[in-house]
Amino acid sequence: MQVKSERRSNRDRTAATRAALTAAARRFFVAKSYGATGTPEIVAAAGVTRGALYHHFSDKRALFAAVAEAEAAAVAAGIERAAPQGRDPIEALIKGGEAFLDAMAEPGRTRLLLLDGPAVLGRGKIDEIDARHGGRTLREGLDEAMRAGAIRELPLETMAGLLGAAYDRAALMIDGGHDSGEVRAGLAALIRGLAGAR
Amino acid sequence: MQVKSERRSNRDRTAATRAALTAAARRFFVAKSYGATGTPEIVAAAGVTRGALYHHFSDKRALFAAVAEAEAAAVAAGIERAAPQGRDPIEALIKGGEAFLDAMAEPGRTRLLLLDGPAVLGRGKIDEIDARHGGRTLREGLDEAMRAGAIRELPLETMAGLLGAAYDRAALMIDGGHDSGEVRAGLAALIRGLAGAR
DNA sequence: CACTTGCATGCATGCAGCCTGTATGTTTCC
DNA sequence: GGAAACATACAGGCTGCATGCATGCAAGTG
Known part of the structure; x- marks a missing residue:
């Protein structure tokens, strides 16, 4: 028996990750402003790590x-x-x-x-x-x-x-x-x- | 002979320090924006330490x-x-x-x-x-x-x-x-x- | 009216916690 | 096998606070 391997194409992975990141970021930016929001809380809410964030966005500003x-x-x-x-x-x-x-x-x-x-x-x-x-x-x-x-x-x-x-x-x-x-x-x-x- | 002891009243000291801090802060805030400016560079330009800053202002925001x-x-x-x-x-x-x-x-x-x-x-x-x-x-x-x-x-x-x-x-x-x-x-x-x- | 005594004010230093950006691994796709 | 997606680990810097020291200052004392 094997765990549902959740196989996804790279395109889908990218789209999903970026969507999760921007959605989570939006919530925090709205609730606490850009300056008061840290990338750690964003990625935690998005269910990924900071590595993923900096893989998709050059910068915290780019995410914003x-x-x-x-x-x-x-x-x-x-x-x-x-x-x-x-x-x-x-x-x-x-x-x-x-x-x-x-x-x-x-x-x-x-x-x-x-x-x-x-x-x-x-x-x-x-x-x-x-x-x-x-x-x-x-x-x-x-x-x-x-x-x-x-x-x-x-x-x-x-x-x-x-x-x-x-x-x-x-x-x-x-x-x-x-x-x-x-x-x-x-x-x-x-x-x-x-x-x-x- | 004694070194000019620079004796100042407390009121004068406070006024001078606050003025130096706000003037230095203004320069950096204008040149680099609030977010990109750090308190260390402000106090260095003002010729005081961060202790003085946080004595006069509760916050970096308060200084701004x-x-x-x-x-x-x-x-x-x-x-x-x-x-x-x-x-x-x-x-x-x-x-x-x-x-x-x-x-x-x-x-x-x-x-x-x-x-x-x-x-x-x-x-x-x-x-x-x-x-x-x-x-x-x-x-x-x-x-x-x-x-x-x-x-x-x-x-x-x-x-x-x-x-x-x-x-x-x-x-x-x-x-x-x-x-x-x-x-x-x-x-x-x-x-x-x-x-x-x- | 000197004088010192006690306290508040002004400021410096040191520390703890957090955050950003990057470099380096590891896994998944193709 | 290579590249893309992602995780982990690290270095540097910054903020705010707590602590320590020196100086102004006001009140009392003789």
């Missing part, structure tokens, strides 16, 4: 980057799923923002993407991640609204950055207990303001 | 908090100094924002207050610091503009938070090489938009 990347992708997917693509580009923009806030309501996302992310990975890296995922939606929405003449013509990258920051803070405020309706109304006012101005 | 607090106060002082208090509350708001960006151009401030600050001290703590210093100016300016009927009536705290986030990001963008004029124009457009909207 993987977690953040997945989180940003999940946010973008949430927005994409809810994307209405209505006629009015202004309303589409606002709806997209609502979808973003809904997606960011998932526990831990604000900490990962808005607090620790910039500090651990640097503004540049987190901007690049954002540009590929969530921030892209906003930039495209703004672009469309400008092309349609619905809002004032202004430098796209700049406005996407400034409005994106407002949306990020909005997510943080809601996460901190601030009234969600008020925050959303404020954001809508900001957007509509860009439409009216000469 | 002292640095951030001083930085925020310096920013607020810069704004206060440049405060125009013109007739038009809208223009006053925009001018105040320009003063904020000028103050934030001082090297290291974006990293201390906008990147590491929130991650190390937490959003709550950094908000509280901001509320006492720089953010106060914005909130008061908005309040005045609303009372004067110059901009749309909206929840004050909420709008101060959202606009404050845009200004923070603006400082980061400029620090990152983004064109300052464009960013300032974008911010002005956001503010003026609030004036026009119904």
Whole structure:
């Protein structure tokens, strides 16, 4: 009689190990922040050793980057799923923002993407991640609204950055207990303001 | 003949040591970030030992908090100094924002207050610091503009938070090489938009 | 009003525990 | 047989604390 040998392909092993590591890391990073989390507790929770971790990730930072990347992708997917693509580009923009806030309501996302992310990975890296995922939606929405003449013509990258920051803070405020309706109304006012101005 | 005995009162000693520590710490935190800076290098640069550090600060975090607090106060002082208090509350708001960006151009401030600050001290703590210093100016300016009927009536705290986030990001963008004029124009457009909207 | 006596404050040194990253083995796949 | 996946062992560094020493300081004493 022989113990179930649990034979797996290398690809499966890698995928499973990486998934276990990022999942465990995510829990700790969310609960205790990146800095206060040690790799020993991560690997213990994931059921592997530190050797496996450093085999798959060059660094503790690289592990965090993987977690953040997945989180940003999940946010973008949430927005994409809810994307209405209505006629009015202004309303589409606002709806997209609502979808973003809904997606960011998932526990831990604000900490990962808005607090620790910039500090651990640097503004540049987190901007690049954002540009590929969530921030892209906003930039495209703004672009469309400008092309349609619905809002004032202004430098796209700049406005996407400034409005994106407002949306990020909005997510943080809601996460901190601030009234969600008020925050959303404020954001809508900001957007509509860009439409009216000469 | 006796060696200059360097006799100092305890108050003076404390002030000098704390100043040396926070100054040295600021340099490293700015150059290498909070996480990558060790207390040994800080105390070496300050010319004291780790014993002195832990005598004056409960924690490495507490030392960072002292640095951030001083930085925020310096920013607020810069704004206060440049405060125009013109007739038009809208223009006053925009001018105040320009003063904020000028103050934030001082090297290291974006990293201390906008990147590491929130991650190390937490959003709550950094908000509280901001509320006492720089953010106060914005909130008061908005309040005045609303009372004067110059901009749309909206929840004050909420709008101060959202606009404050845009200004923070603006400082980061400029620090990152983004064109300052464009960013300032974008911010002005956001503010003026609030004036026009119904 | 000197003076010393006792205590608190400021600071240095040494230690314990933990953590990161790497180097080196061992097992599993291919 | 070789490479990939993983485990184990080790070196260096860092944080926070506990302990020890010196100096300022306030109160009492003669």
